[in-house]
Amino acid sequence: MKSSRRRFNIRDSDKEDDEGDDYINNFGKVVRNPEKHLQLFKSRGQHLLTNPRVLDTIVKRSDIQPGDTVLEIGPGTGNLTFKLLEVAERVNAIEIDKRMVEILHKKASERGFADRLNVILEDALKVDFPPFDLVVANIPYGISSRLVAKFVFGVSKFRSATLLLQKEFAKRLLADPGESEYNRLAANVKLVADVEFVMDVSKRDFFPVPKIDSSVIKIWPKEDVPRVDLIEWWAFTRMCFIKKNKTLGAIFKKKRKLMELMKLSKTDINSHNFQSPDDGEEVGLNDEDEDEIVTDDLPLGSKKGISSFKDKVVEILRSGGVESKRPSKLSNEELLHLLSLFNQAGIHFHDQADVKDTNNAMYYENLLTMFNEYELNPN
């Protein structure tokens, strides 16, 4: 008689090759592909959530009301989709893989859901979202931060987004100022939304088993969002968090930063000079401020311009009481106050010609590029 080890592939429980065969995990248990040999690609984040208890909890905690339209990104073969259809009026699902879309259509017809399920074969990062009341999704982990940004800074108004995310990524979103995980992503998302932890999900609840554990979180868009130019806010927090554990004084005194800021503020290096360019006395930058920008080849007047601009910046940081504080410890209220002090002094953090129209494709392109740097590699 053939042993089960001969009939199945044997691999570690956390190995995730692009394949769809049943296998024996390293606990000796046979793990069957629920979709019978459908090849699953880790490059597309295709880890199907197979634990019905977890699926039920996600649906329950998403608090779907009768009449709601749910947006699901990456429905895969429909494990979550058909649970959502039991309570929602309608599900609009966006899926990039044609094979998954075909499976979904087939299952929807067999189960009598075809008229309430709309599957869009597209890349969720590129397509305009159809109308929805709330989001519920086990999203592909490789595009998590861009998707979260597209939800919370997008044009669609929605009640909440219940998302299954890589655990490490969820922790970053949940972190508060002063906690080691706190970062610019959390500061940005928390400007416009509240984030709530729902539950942890074991990697063993997926097929194939990924290398990492997951968590479910819920994002609630805020009713009252601070009145701030978002594009400027993103540029400002990008500069503040460049070294999140350095003091703001140390960050902003860097010549590279000062020159970048002068450029963004359209401050002419020579004109920002409180002394005559020819008076011979050089206003020196301290050695501690030196970095890789070489200013030796700049004319004397320009060096003075940078130096007096630096004084102005330091004065702003002092008046905001943050010169010796680290960005990772500041609340959004403190950061917003600091930004307003910069603005009052005529210093801006983005090119004024930037696109501010949030319906504009350029806005989304910039947004997604900006959040790309937060993607974690789950593989």
Ligand SMILES: C[S@@+](CC[C@H](N)C(=O)[O-])C[C@H]1O[C@@H](n2cnc3c(N)ncnc32)[C@H](O)[C@@H]1O
């Ligand atoms: C983690 S799986 C979730 C599958 C299913 N929701 C489940 O829980 O079993 C992620 C799904 O997102 C799809 N996907 C990956 N990248 C995508 C993108 N850019 N736009 C839309 N769907 C995408 C994958 O093909 C896959 O079906």
